[in-house]
Amino acid sequence: MDSPPRAPSAELATEPSANASASPPIQHGTVGDITTYNPHLGNRLGIDNAPAVTGAAIDGRQVHVTFADNAQRTYAAQWLRHCCCCTECGNPADAIRSMTVSRLPPDITAATAEACSGDLVLTWPGGHRSAYGSDWLIANAYDDNARQRRAAWRPVTWRSELAEHFPTVDWAAASGGGTGLLDAYCKLRDYGIVRIDGVGTDPERTEQIANLIGPIHETTPYGYIYDVRAEPVSKLGAKTGMAQSPHIDDPFHYSPPGIDIFHCLVNTDIGGLSTYVDGFAIAESLRAEEPEAFEALTTLPITHVRRHPGEINMRSRGPLIRLDEFGRLSGIRYFDRALAPLDVPPDDVDRLYDAIRAYSARMESPDFMATLRVEPGQGMLIDNHRVMHGRTAFDPASGRHIRLCHVPRDEFHGRLRELSLRLDPANHDLYLPQGS
Numbered sequence: 001m002d003s004p005p006r007a008p009s010a011e012l013a014t015e016p017s018a019n020a021s022a023s024p025p026i027q028h029g030t031v032g033d034i035t036t037y038n039p040h041l042g043n044r045l046g047i048d049n050a051p052a053v054t055g056a057a058i059d060g061r062q063v064h065v066t067f068a069d070n071a072q073r074t075y076a077a078q079w080l081r082h083c084c085c086c087t088e089c090g091n092p093a094d095a096i097r098s099m100t101v102s103r104l105p106p107d108i109t110a111a112t113a114e115a116c117s118g119d120l121v122l123t124w125p126g127g128h129r130s131a132y133g134s135d136w137l138i139a140n141a142y143d144d145n146a147r148q149r150r151a152a153w154r155p156v157t158w159r160s161e162l163a164e165h166f167p168t169v170d171w172a173a174a175s176g177g178g179t180g181l182l183d184a185y186c187k188l189r190d191y192g193i194v195r196i197d198g199v200g201t202d203p204e205r206t207e208q209i210a211n212l213i214g215p216i217h218e219t220t221p222y223g224y225i226y227d228v229r230a231e232p233v234s235k236l237g238a239k240t241g242m243a244q245s246p247h248i249d250d251p252f253h254y255s256p257p258g259i260d261i262f263h264c265l266v267n268t269d270i271g272g273l274s275t276y277v278d279g280f281a282i283a284e285s286l287r288a289e290e291p292e293a294f295e296a297l298t299t300l301p302i303t304h305v306r307r308h309p310g311e312i313n314m315r316s317r318g319p320l321i322r323l324d325e326f327g328r329l330s331g332i333r334y335f336d337r338a339l340a341p342l343d344v345p346p347d348d349v350d351r352l353y354d355a356i357r358a359y360s361a362r363m364e365s366p367d368f369m370a371t372l373r374v375e376p377g378q379g380m381l382i383d384n385h386r387v388m389h390g391r392t393a394f395d396p397a398s399g400r401h402i403r404l405c406h407v408p409r410d411e412f413h414g415r416l417r418e419l420s421l422r423l424d425p426a427n428h429d430l431y432l433p434q435g436s
């Protein structure tokens with residue numbers, strides 16, 4: 001940290017309770033013994049050119065706010081009081097709020113409301129003063145239009161043709177940060193997969209690819225970084241030359257690996273092709289063509305299992321297709337070879353088998369499968385809660401060598417939001433699929 005540390009609590013105590021000053025610079029500092037990673041920004045996001053607040057009116061327990069582009073938005077008074085992020089209502093050292101719901105009088109309303117230097121400024125009975133930047137008010141509005149805007153993101157679903165126009169970025173651009181990195185992030189978000197060219201074959205680069213999107217998540221079967229190459233004796237199918245049909249990695253975890261990072265060091269000319277299937281494309285196909293199967297796969301649980309007798313017995317239970325509150329696809333969880341005995345009411349067994357069969361038929365269909373050769377020096381980032389991966393068989397003596405590690409999806413989405421806030425603020429707060 002080369003920015004000067006903030007003064008400890010004495011300074012905080014003397015800060016005015018209103019947070020109406022211009023956007024403060026982002027800096028880390030210390031409060032007592034604590035290093036602050038949440039510099040105090042109050043109720044503002046630092047988005048340039050947001051339409052200013054030009055008027056405000058109290059209407060019972062609601063506050064109507066007018067903006068410079070003539071838009072009008074309404075906020076509940078208790079919602080505004082609860083969301084006050086001034087230094088009295090929260091601790092900037094850790095971003096923990098002290099204004100909690102139980103402290104919030106349910107019938108509270110503002111005493112005064114006015115537009116002040118482009119902000120909304122309210123005073124409350126008792127004299128507390130709150131200020132809200134217009135960018136914060138617009139981004140956090142919760143009327144129907146605002147919620148529909150945040151829910152507007154949709155995946156770009158794909159089938160076999162993706163191999164002809166594969167989403168690809170260049171290592172030099174992505175690792176340079178800024179718009180090059182945002183391009184990589186958006187392709188991974190929208191397609192569930194992105195190829196990175198020009199990474200090189202230095203094994204040290206595997207971790208650097210992962211760190212584009214977050215810290216590596218160590219797992220029991222794979223460790224920190226896993227070397228996928230044929231070995232004479234292997235516990236895992238990955239370490240043979242056998243074909244691997246498309247699958248989600250480790251669905252028996254409550255929270256399966258998020259983003260798979262594959263880094264190709266050596267490939268082979270015979271076999272060893274990579275296969276990818278978009279689980280969201282299958283789900284949308286079922287929703288349109290086989291609604292009974294879609295209904296079964298979104299409501300009945302399946303169980304995935306991995307057991308090492310006498311050592312560990314891992315199980316997770318949930319629907320193969322997870323939906324969110326809007327009915328949008330949230331995640332896929334399916335590894336046919338790790339499926340436990342079905343465990344649903346007797347009348348549901350046959351229809352659940354039929355539904356799984358309908359899903360599997362698409363997963364194995366060439367129509368849904370994008371097949372390509374991953375070249376040495378390329379990296380591949382795959383959303384393991386959406387896109388299934390597999391490979392064709394290869395000669396175990398060929399020396400094919402792929403390195404593999406995982407990064408949690410929330411780490412990736414967390415970085416995506418912060419980079420978007422800087423470079424594409426209108427889309428920084430979209431509701432993204434939270435996984436399977």
Ligand SMILES: [Fe+2]
Nearest residue numbers: 247248249389
């Ligand atoms: Fe795998």
Ligand SMILES: [Zn+2]
Nearest residue numbers: 084086088089
């Ligand atoms: Zn406050």
